[in-house]
Amino acid sequence: xxxxxxxxxxxxxxxxxxxxxxxxxxxxxxxxxxxxxxxxxxxxxxxxxxxxxxxxxxxxxxxxxxxxxxxxxxxxxxxxxxxxxxxxxxxxxxxxxxxxxxxxxxxxxxxxxxxxxxxxxxxxxxxxxxxxxxxxxxxxxxxxxxxxxxxxxxxxxxxxxxxxxxxxxxxxxxxxxxxxxxxxxxxxxxxxxxxxxxxxxxxxxxxxxxxxxxxxxxxxxxxxxxxxxxxxxxxxxxxxxxxxxxxxxxxxxxxxxxxxxxxxxxxxxxxxxxxxxxxxxxxxxxxxxxxxxxxxxxxxxxxxxxxxxxxxxxxxxxxx
Amino acid sequence: xxxxxxxxxxxxxxxxxxxxxxxxxxxxxxxxxxxxxxxxxxxxxxxxxxxxxxxxxxxxxxxxxxxxxxxxxxxxxxxxxxxxxxxxxxxxxxxxxxxxxxxxxxxxxxxxxxxxxxxxxxxxxxxxxxxxxxxxxxxxxxxxxxxxxxxxxxxxxxxxxxxxxxxxxxxxxxxxxxxxxxxxxxxxxxxxxxxxxxxxxxxxxxxxxxxxxxxxxxxxxxxxxxxxxxxxxxxxxxxxxxxxxxxxxxxxxxxxxxxxxxxxxxxxxxxxxxxxxxxxxxxxxxxxxxxxxxxxxxxxxxxxxxxxxxxxxxxxxxxxxxxxxxxxxxxxxxxxxxxxxxxxxxxxxxxxxxxxxxxxxxxxxxxxxxxxxxxxxxxxxxxxxxxxxxxxxxxxxxxxxxxxxxxxxxxxxxxxxxxxxxxxxxxxxxxxxxxxxxxxxxxxxxxxxxxxxxxxxxxxxxxxxxxxxxxxxxxxxxxxxxxxxxxxxxxxxxxxxxxxxxxxxxxxxxxxxxxxxxxxxxxxxx
Numbered sequence: 001x002x003x004x005x006x007x008x009x010x011x012x013x014x015x016x017x018x019x020x021x022x023x024x025x026x027x028x029x030x031x032x033x034x035x036x037x038x039x040x041x042x043x044x045x046x047x048x049x050x051x052x053x054x055x056x057x058x059x060x061x062x063x064x065x066x067x068x069x070x071x072x073x074x075x076x077x078x079x080x081x082x083x084x085x086x087x088x089x090x091x092x093x094x095x096x097x098x099x100x101x102x103x104x105x106x107x108x109x110x111x112x113x114x115x116x117x118x119x120x121x122x123x124x125x126x127x128x129x130x131x132x133x134x135x136x137x138x139x140x141x142x143x144x145x146x147x148x149x150x151x152x153x154x155x156x157x158x159x160x161x162x163x164x165x166x167x168x169x170x171x172x173x174x175x176x177x178x179x180x181x182x183x184x185x186x187x188x189x190x191x192x193x194x195x196x197x198x199x200x201x202x203x204x205x206x207x208x209x210x211x212x213x214x215x216x217x218x219x220x221x222x223x224x225x226x227x228x229x230x231x232x233x234x235x236x237x238x239x240x241x242x243x244x245x246x247x248x249x250x251x252x253x254x255x256x257x258x259x260x261x262x263x264x265x266x267x268x269x270x271x272x273x274x275x276x277x278x279x280x281x282x283x284x285x286x287x288x289x290x291x292x293x294x295x296x297x298x299x300x301x302x303x304x305x306x307x308x309x310x311x312x313x314x315x316x317x318x319x320x
Numbered sequence: 321x322x323x324x325x326x327x328x329x330x331x332x333x334x335x336x337x338x339x340x341x342x343x344x345x346x347x348x349x350x351x352x353x354x355x356x357x358x359x360x361x362x363x364x365x366x367x368x369x370x371x372x373x374x375x376x377x378x379x380x381x382x383x384x385x386x387x388x389x390x391x392x393x394x395x396x397x398x399x400x401x402x403x404x405x406x407x408x409x410x411x412x413x414x415x416x417x418x419x420x421x422x423x424x425x426x427x428x429x430x431x432x433x434x435x436x437x438x439x440x441x442x443x444x445x446x447x448x449x450x451x452x453x454x455x456x457x458x459x460x461x462x463x464x465x466x467x468x469x470x471x472x473x474x475x476x477x478x479x480x481x482x483x484x485x486x487x488x489x490x491x492x493x494x495x496x497x498x499x500x501x502x503x504x505x506x507x508x509x510x511x512x513x514x515x516x517x518x519x520x521x522x523x524x525x526x527x528x529x530x531x532x533x534x535x536x537x538x539x540x541x542x543x544x545x546x547x548x549x550x551x552x553x554x555x556x557x558x559x560x561x562x563x564x565x566x567x568x569x570x571x572x573x574x575x576x577x578x579x580x581x582x583x584x585x586x587x588x589x590x591x592x593x594x595x596x597x598x599x600x601x602x603x604x605x606x607x608x609x610x611x612x613x614x615x616x617x618x619x620x621x622x623x624x625x626x627x628x629x630x631x632x633x634x635x636x637x638x639x640x641x642x643x644x645x646x647x648x649x650x651x652x653x654x655x656x657x658x659x660x661x662x663x664x665x666x667x668x669x670x671x672x673x674x675x676x677x678x679x680x681x682x683x684x685x686x687x688x689x690x691x692x693x694x695x696x697x698x699x700x701x702x703x704x705x706x707x708x709x710x711x712x713x714x715x716x717x718x719x720x721x722x723x724x725x726x727x728x729x730x731x732x733x734x735x736x737x738x739x740x741x742x743x744x745x746x747x748x749x750x751x752x753x754x755x756x757x758x759x760x761x762x763x764x765x766x767x768x769x770x771x772x773x774x775x776x777x778x779x780x781x782x783x784x785x786x787x788x789x790x791x792x793x794x795x796x797x798x799x800x801x802x803x804x805x806x807x808x809x810x811x812x813x814x815x816x817x818x819x820x821x822x823x824x825x826x827x828x829x830x831x832x833x834x835x836x837x838x839x840x841x842x843x844x845x846x
Contacts, residue, residue, distance in 0.1 A: 182716050184707050191704055194693035201652065201690045202705045202758070203676040261695045 009306060010254050010270040013299075014277065021281040028284050036163060042276040043169035044069075044231075046269060047224040048243070049250045050176045051108075051217030053268040056251050057180075058213050059193040059260025060115070060122035065221050065247055066240030067133035068107045072225035074137045076100020077146035077235035093151050100229070101222035107133060108218015112211035130244070137237040147234040155231030165227045172220065177265040185212060193260025249296070250275055253303040274299070352414065353378040353543040354399070354512055359408030361394055368394040369567045372408070376512065376560075379541040381534060383554040383575065386564035387587055387805065392547050395564070396514045399545075400432040401425035412512070431505030432514040437497055439489045445500045446472040446485040449507045475503055479536045495526030499533060506542075513537065514545045517638070519553060531557055549637040551580045551842050563587055580843060581835065588805050588834035596810030597782070599789040603813060604628035607797040608766050613658030615648040618821040622658070626766070626797035631788060633808035633829070634801040636818035636841050642801045643685055645818070646768045650682040651675045662766055676705055681764035683755050685771040685801070691755050692743050698754060699725035699739035706762040728757045732787065749780025756787055767791060768799045773807060785811050805834045817841050 021029045028034060048065050055062050079099045084092025107129065114125045157164035180186035188209045191199040200206050229235045254271030256263025275296060282292045354376040361369040369391045376382045384392050397403045399410065401419030410417055412428055419425045422432075439448050446468040447454075455471070457464040472485035476499075483499050492500070498518055505513050515534075519527045534544055534557060548554055554561060555575060562572040563586040571586040608626040613619065619641040626632050636642045647653040649660055651669040660667050667678045675682070684690040692701055702725045703710060710724060725739035732753045736746055743751060752772060759767055769788065773781040788811060792798055802808050808815055809829060817825030817840040825840040 182718070184712065184714055184716060187700065187704070187707070187716060190696055191693050191700070194695045195689075197690050198693055199704070201650075201672050201682065201684055203671075203673040203762075204704070205671070205673055261693065 010267055010274060010303065013303075014270050014274045017274065017277055017281065021277070021284070025281070025284045029281065034280070034284075036166065038273070038276050038280050039166045039169070040163045041280075042272050043163075043165040044224045044228050045243070045246060045250065045276070046169050046272040047172050047220050047227070048217075049247045049254075049268045049272050050172060050265060051220040052244075052247045053251050053254070053256055053263050053265060054176070054180060054186075054189055054213050055122070055217055056248070056256045056258060057193045057260060057263040058189045058210060059196065059258075060210070060213070061126065061248070061258070062108075062111060062122065062214065062217055063126040063244045064107065064111060064130040064133055065217070066243035067130045067137065068104055068218065068221045069225045069228060069240035069243060070137040070235075070237055071107065071133040072100045072104040072222045073229040073235035073239055074140050074146060074237055075103045076226055077148050077151070077229055078140060080148050080151065081146055087149055089150055093148070093153075096148075096151075097154070097226045100226045101219065104218045104220070104222020104225060105215055106218065108221065109211065109215040111218070112214030115214065116207035116210050134237075134241075137239075140237065143237055145234045145236045148229070149233050151230050151233055153230065154227045155229075155233070165231075168223065168227065172223070173265060173269060176220075180265055185209060189213060190261055193262075195261075246275065249300050253300060255307060271303075351378040352376070353412070354545075355411040355414075356395070356399065357409050357411075359395065359398060359405045359410075361398060361403060361405050367567055369398075369405070372564070372567070372569050374562060374569065374572075376543050376545060378413075378511075378543055379538055380559040381538055381544045381546055381557055383558035383561040384545055384547045384564065385549070385551070385554065385561060385583060385587060387803065390564040390587075391567040392564055393516065394567075396432060396516065396545060396547065399425065399512075400430055400514060402432075426508055426510075429509055429511035430514070431508060431510035431512070433498070433501045433505060433516065433518065435517050437501045439497060439501060439504075441490040442488065444469075444486050444488050445483060445492070445496075445503070448489055448500055449475070449485070449504045451504070453508070472503060472507070475506055479503075479506065479533070479540065481533060481536070493526065495522055495529055498522070498526075498530055502533060502537070510542065512543045512545065514547070516547045517549065518546070519548065519550060527553070549842060551583055552844060554583070555580060565589070581839070584835050584838045584842070588838055596807070597786050597789055599631075599792065599811070601629040601789075601793050603630035604795065607663055608799075609659075609661040610645075610649065611659045611661070613645065613648055613660070614656040615644060615653045616656055619644045619648060620821045622818075622823045624816055624823065624826060626799060628795040628797060629792045630814065631792050631798045631800055631812045633812035633815040634799060634818060635803075635805065635808055635815055635825075635837050638803070640818040640841065641821040642818050643770055644821070646682055646684075646770050646799070646801060649675070649768065650680060652682075676762055676764075679763065679765035681705075681759035681762060681767040683752075683759065683767070683769045683772055685774065687748075687751055687755055692751060694744040695742060697740050698729070698734075698736055698743055698746070701743050701754060702728060702739070702757050703761060705758050709763060710761065724761070725757075728761060729754075732757050732760075733783075747776075747780075749776040749783070752776055752780065752784060753787070756784070760791075764796070766797045766799075768801070770801045771803065772800070773802070773804070781807070805837060808837075809834060 052062060052065065076096045076099055080088040080092050080096030083095055088096065111126055111129055114120060115122050154164055159167060180189065188199065188204050191204055192206055192209060196206055228239060250271035251263065251268050252258065253274055254263065254267030256267065278296060278299070279292055282295065352375055356372065356374040359369055359372040372391070372395060374395065384396070386392050394403060398405050401422040401424050404420060412430065417428060440451060449472045450468045454463040455467040469485045476483050476485065481499050481503065483496055489497055489500060502513065518530060522530060537544055546558060558575045560573065561575050561578060561583065563570050563583060565587060570589070604627055606625045607628045611623050613622045622645055634642050644653060648655050651671045651674050660669065662678060662680070669675045669678065688694065699722055703721055707713065707716065712721065722739050729736060729739060734750050734753045734757065736750060743754065746754065772784050788798060788800065800812060812829050815827050815829050815832065815837055816823055817837055819841055825837065827837065
């Protein structure tokens with residue numbers, strides 16, 4: 001029962017907010033264009049949040065995703081320019097995209113190795129790499145962005161009326177959702193987060209699985225980075241500052257526990273959309289971005305508080 | 321029950337077996353520092369203490385002994401205000417008290433020194449001594465460090481303890497930490513000091529020094545309640561001894577009237593009953609050969625064999641290295657040397673994953689910490705060690721998994737709401753059966769059970785024994801680690817005895833006695 005409430009809660013709130021906004025602003029909110037816009041804006045955060053969900057379920061955290069986003073974008077765009085000149089086209093864009101994604105993978109792998117092999121806390125390691133990745137992004141072009149004016153496809157492209165970025169988002173949701181629920185790696189992720197020592201004693205190769213999880217997140221950040229780069233047709237060394245907090249908020253609103261062992265992809269997607277819809281709605285209603293911050297902060301606390309309450313209720317019910 | 325087993329004995333002054341007590345009043349006065357009467361305490365279905373009476377004379381060292389789980393810790397924790405008794409009364413210096421919290425016991429002079437000492441490691445000795453009770457400095461919100469150091473030094477001197485009050489605790493040897501903890505107790509005007517296994521982590525010279533300290537305390541009229549498994553220590557140090565067994569006082573007397581053999585008899589004296597299911601298996605060929613096993617964590621050159629269908633017990637005191645043997649075999653701890661041969665194949669094991677894939681199982685002693693993922697579903701916990709074996713190496717088929725879990729649950733008659741119920745909704749005994757189910761699914765050939773009946777009720781214990789028998793009948797090799805001698809004698813074919821990291825006994829169960837095993841486990845022979 002409690003589990004049901006927990007999963008329903010973010011989804012219910014999302015539905016409620018959508019209903020309210022539809023009623024208040026039927027002409028602007030409830031249009032295909034606006035809804036697709038929300039999805040498109042959610043895709044970058046959502047893709048990263050999926051990776052963060054797996055990390056948080058394993059009782060870890062990754063504070064470096066924002067910096068990783070900037071670094072992947074910068075390296076990708078740099079490669080495009082280095083190969084294709086000041087307005088790179090065609091194959092140079094593809095190579096740059098691939099390279100940017102590979103950088104994300106390398107960053108995530110580095111986090112995973114440092115955490116497991118040096119036995120350091122994820123919080124500390126990624127706090128460090130957050131700074132390192134950001135620093136490299138600034139150093140690369142003296143703090144200036146790389147402009148790639150023709151790199152538009154990922155950000156603006158549309159297939160059958162649906163933005164490419166939304167399609168990528170959807171594919172990643174499906175794959176990650178399947179992996180987390182049905183793969184052995186996904187199962188071990190929950191086990192490690194629930195009780196790392198017990199998982200080890202049950203024969204789980206904890207270190208290897210954690211490295212997979214952080215590397216997987218790096219891969220997703222790399223993909224998100226190239227979408228973000230394409231959307232602004234430039235790679236900004238300042239991209240993604242404080243992004244990790246938004247991402248963690250989405251995952252937590254979605255019902256994951258920072259203590260590990262609990263969380264779902266659907267919950268995280270709902271959490272991501274909840275924040276996006278709220279932002280969008282506030283903008284439509286003319287509420288300033290400053291006030292939006294207050295609203296989102298309160299929602300985070302409210303979500304966790306209600307969740308906590310539901311959990312205490314269940315554990316009381318379970319007492320023999 | 322032995323003849324002297326009376327639950328309401330209250331101490332050396334009530335004559336035990338009709339003996340008068342005048343002879344052993346050489347140490348300590350006749351004033352009663354502590355009188356606990358009719359103490360009972362249960363935890364859920366487990367009766368930890370039944371009608372225990374316990375009397376300590378002022379200025380004496382009173383040893384409290386008993387097997388693991390006999391109720392020693394529970395009794396002193398009640399005295400220290402950590403637990404509240406269901407029944408019974410406590411008098412300190414002839415005044416009745418009830419403690420709801422530890423600080424209330426502290427306030428009337430009862431101080432407990434825990435095994436892990438409870439010191440703030442990064443603070444100095446003086447800071448620890450006055451922790452929470454600091455002398456105020458001149459300015460508001462400040463602490464007078466000089467006064468703290470000075471008073472600690474004075475206190476140490478008055479008991480002739482040699483310790484530097486300004487030393488940081490983490491820099492001190494364990495023996496000095498113990499002294500620091502004792503001074504801390506004295507600073508709170510303790511008149512009764514409880515020491516729980518104080519020598520378990522001390523070197524021999526440190527033990528000698530601690531004894532000196534304890535004798536100093538006695539000279540100054542302080543009563544010391546001394547819990548130890550090391551009986552030779554007790555003979556040398558204590559004035560009186562109280563033996564607990566199964567939550568009852570079975571004997572309480574002056575130490576001078578007892579020898580180690582008698583104390584051991586009181587500790588284990590219990591009849592084997594029909595409680596243990598009969599088993600009719602002839603041990604087959606040798607399946608497991610452990611040779612010269614040493615690990616960094618305290619075990620040295622341990623060698624033994626296990627045959628198919630044989631249940632071999634492992635006895636020893638807490639800290640003797642039994643769990644460490646299991647951990648070294650299972651690949652949790654690094655082996656320093658030694659080999660493990662299973663079915664004539666020498667195994668190379670560097671992790672539990674290696675051990676499991678070679679057919680070894682370890683049911684760990686702490687099922688909550690090292691066994692179960694408590695928040696997750698029962699089915700997940702059952703299959704976790706054998707997903708590959710069950711044909712779900714990469715992708716899990718939840719329906720199939722659920723079926724497998726449900727089947728094995730039925731086979732072991734696990735009481736649950738279903739395989740999808742979270743593990744923490746199960747009782748301790750059913751959680752334990754769940755873990756056994758895990759290793760059945762993993763098709764283990766060599767199964768190590770570390771304290772499998774700890775903290776589960778009597779009925780569940782019996783089921784666990786039957787399961788062990790069944791596994792033995794299937795030809796598995798079973799190593800059964802337990803601190804409870806009766807169950808070792810009830811179900812094993814052979815008993816290995818560990819002491820201080822070494823294997824000191826390998827006895828046929830039918831040809832030995834609990835006394836012999838306890839003697840090997842507890843008494844230094846060399």
